[in-house]
Amino acid sequence: MPDDVEGFRRFAAARLPALYRSAVFLCGDPHAAEDLVQESLTKVYLVWGTRRIDDPLAYTRTTMMRTFLSLRRRRSASEYPVDVLPDETVADPDVAERLDLQRVLAQLSPLDRAIVVLRYLEDQSVDDVALAVNRTPGNVRVRASRALGRMRGLLVDEPFPEREPCHE
Amino acid sequence: MSRFLKESHAMSDIQATALFHRAAGTVTRLPGHVVDASVQLGAGRARRRRLVHLAEAAAVAAVVASAATLGVSSLGDRGASTVGQASHDFGIDTDQMATALSAMLPAPASIEPGGDAVPGWLEQVFNQVEFPALISSGEARLTSVTYRSGTDQANVAVVVERLSTATLEPVRHHFCDATPTSACTETGLGSLIVLAATGSVGTQPGLVTLLTEDGWLVQAATTDTMVVPSATLVQIAVDKAWLA
Numbered sequence: 065m066p067d068d069v070e071g072f073r074r075f076a077a078a079r080l081p082a083l084y085r086s087a088v089f090l091c092g093d094p095h096a097a098e099d100l101v102q103e104s105l106t107k108v109y110l111v112w113g114t115r116r117i118d119d120p121l122a123y124t125r126t127t128m129m130r131t132f133l134s135l136r137r138r139r140s141a142s143e144y145p146v147d148v149l150p151d152e153t154v155a156d157p158d159v160a161e162r163l164d165l166q167r168v169l170a171q172l173s174p175l176d177r178a179i180v181v182l183r184y185l186e187d188q189s190v191d192d193v194a195l196a197v198n199r200t201p202g203n204v205r206v207r208a209s210r211a212l213g214r215m216r217g218l219l220v221d222e223p224f225p226e227r228e229p230c231h232e
Numbered sequence: 233m234s235r236f237l238k239e240s241h242a243m244s245d246i247q248a249t250a251l252f253h254r255a256a257g258t259v260t261r262l263p264g265h266v267v268d269a270s271v272q273l274g275a276g277r278a279r280r281r282r283l284v285h286l287a288e289a290a291a292v293a294a295v296v297a298s299a300a301t302l303g304v305s306s307l308g309d310r311g312a313s314t315v316g317q318a319s320h321d322f323g324i325d326t327d328q329m330a331t332a333l334s335a336m337l338p339a340p341a342s343i344e345p346g347g348d349a350v351p352g353w354l355e356q357v358f359n360q361v362e363f364p365a366l367i368s369s370g371e372a373r374l375t376s377v378t379y380r381s382g383t384d385q386a387n388v389a390v391v392v393e394r395l396s397t398a399t400l401e402p403v404r405h406h407f408c409d410a411t412p413t414s415a416c417t418e419t420g421l422g423s424l425i426v427l428a429a430t431g432s433v434g435t436q437p438g439l440v441t442l443l444t445e446d447g448w449l450v451q452a453a454t455t456d457t458m459v460v461p462s463a464t465l466v467q468i469a470v471d472k473a474w475l476a
Contacts, residue, residue, distance in 0.1 A: 085256045094260070162255035184245070185252040212248055 068113040075120055076105055082186075083128060089181045090132050092170045104128035125186065126196040129178045133197065168218045175199075176211040183208050377468055379460050386456035388468055393449045403443060440465040 083104070087097035104127045108120070117123045169177050175197060182193045183204075190208075194201040379386045395403060442450045452468045454460045 081261055084261075085259045088259050089252070089256070159258045161251070162258045165251065165255045180248070181252075184248040185256055187249065212245075215248075 072109055072112045076109075079121055079124065083124065086125075086181050086185055087128065087132075089166065089169055089185060090129075090174075090177055092166050100128060100132055104131050107131065122192070122196075125182070125188075129182065129196045130198070132178060133174055168215045171218060172211055172214060176207050176214075179204055179207050180211045180215075379454075379468075381459070384459045386454055386459040388452050388454045388460060388465065390450065390452045390468060393451075395443075395449050403449065440468075 080101070083101050084097060087100045087104075088094060091097045091100055104124060107127050108124050111117070169180065172180065178197050179193055179199075182188045182196055183190070188196070190201045190204050193208075194204045197204070199207075375390050375392070377388050377390060379388055440452045442448075452465045454465065
């Protein structure tokens with residue numbers, strides 16, 4: 065049990081909204097996003113106070129990205145979210161825009177999705193993104209550029225395939 | 233067509249950032265207490281997983297007779313790297329750790345080298361196990377070990393194969409994504425990853441596969457799944473990978 069449980073709770077409460085937002089764009093559905101945030105915070109919780117963490121938010125962000133990528137890699141049939149993004153009509157144009165964005169993101173590879181979310185949602189530098197996803201800065205630049213190009217090419221009149229599940 | 237898709241025909245970094253920020257503003261907030269409570273539960277689950285990994289590591293240490301194994305094993309994740317750290321996490325005094333670990337391990341058992349000769353039963357085991365078509369470097373070794381626990385005795389076949397780095401991801405994909413029965417787990421033992429563990433189901437031979445990040449594929453298989461626990465297959469495979 066971490067010595068500074070209260071400190072962790074304060075940190076988690078303050079950063080939860082941003083972490084959850086990123087997780088929603090990574091996973092594509094709110095339930096998988098909750099699971100991802102939970103697992104990531106659990107990992108941080110286990111080391112909280114037992115080692116020096118200079119930047120807890122960056123540490124948590126990196127933990128979440130690597131957890132996301134790891135979960136995608138070792139996905140199994142044990143748990144399979146059945147709700148797919150509905151092709152629904154939404155009155156709020158901003159919400160509709162987010163759903164469009166989520167559908168487009170779902171067609172990127174998990175790694176490219178992580179890079180795009182870090183780079184453009186969390187405003188991380190290329191170097192920081194590279195650190196979080198364990199790639200070189202050059203590779204991140206190329207992938208981010210290609211991902212944007214891919215997103216650019218995804219038009220609304222193309223049918224969107226079903227998403228792959230975020231969690232194992 | 234949404235505003236985003238209209239924009240996306242000429243999306244720059246700045247436009248992408250603006251788009252993400254606009255879209256993020258519509259995400260419903262997550263109630264803090266949900267995650268706060270589940271983190272506590274998740275921590276418990278993680279501890280239990282790590283304790284199992286620690287037990288595996290201890291068993292491996294016994295098998296390879298190397299006390300150093302525990303010292304370099306990252307138990308369950310890359311965080312806790314020492315017995316002292318694990319002791320702190322599990323709330324068990326260091327001097328009680330051995331007792332706690334012993335309780336986690338299967339019944340007293342021994343694993344003896346079986347030599348490099350390939351007996352007929354070993355070939356039979358591997359004929360029953362469905363292996364993926366691997367692109368091997370051609371460097372492979374087939375061995376066997378004898379598992380004894382009480383009056384039970386069983387043979388375990390082990391294949392150690394060197395893969396080229398380029399073939400790792402397809403193999404990983406085969407086990408983790410394309411094989412429905414695979415249970416992919418990071419053991420924390422260095423770069424070892426448990427990719428598939430099947431067994432104790434009907435007459436299907438037990439099979440454990442480990443893929444190390446430096447390119448060793450180790451598979452331990454037995455037809456005596458009622459005798460040899462899956463955890464022991466893991467230990468044997470880890471042992472062989474450790475020595476590879």
